[in-house]
Amino acid sequence: MKTETGMWVDHQKAVVVTLVDKKETVQIILSNLDDSARYSENVLAAATPSKSPSVADKNQVHNLSLNRYYSEIAYKIRETDSILIFGPGEAKLEFAALLKSEKLGSKIASVDTADKMTDRQISEKVHAYFI
Numbered sequence: 001m002k003t004e005t006g007m008w009v010d011h012q013k014a015v016v017v018t019l020v021d022k023k024e025t026v027q028i029i030l031s032n033l034d035d036s037a038r039y040s041e042n043v044l045a046a047a048t049p050s051k052s053p054s055v056a057d058k059n060q061v062h063n064l065s066l067n068r069y070y071s072e073i074a075y076k077i078r079e080t081d082s083i084l085i086f087g088p089g090e091a092k093l094e095f096a097a098l099l100k101s102e103k104l105g106s107k108i109a110s111v112d113t114a115d116k117m118t119d120r121q122i123s124e125k126v127h128a129y130f131i
Helices: 041-047 055-077 091-101 119-130
Strands: 003-009 013-020 023-030 082-087 108-113
Touching: 003 055, 003 091, 003 119, 013 055, 013 119, 023 055, 023 119, 055 091, 082 091, 082 119, 091 108
Parallel strands: 003 082, 082 108
Antiparallel strands: 003 013, 013 023
16 A cells, blocks of 8 residues: 655644555644744743843744744654655755655655645645655
8 A cells, every 4th residue: 555645834734645555544734833923031031031132032043943843744654665855945855855754755756835725735746746
């Protein structure tokens, strides 16, 4: 039984389409990140208790949250045989780098650029790629 996964990913959301014997499952994973969000003093104080929060501290908290988001996606697709990653911006490359660091890089079939897409368009792209 071959499992193939395609995903559209950005910093806000991942749409993961998994095909097992041509049967489709779709999962939506939200990052709960907001690039324009200001972190509360409590969150930043926990990250850096010895000083007032700086831009570097905010970036560190953002990066930790982003890595947690990517790790959640990786956990959900760890058993797949082949992975297609696509999306706008840097998220697809950052996620591919995480997979490589977790020794899952050999499962990456392709990393492509794609603009905003509906869930249906994402599903169609994954089907077209793997079938």
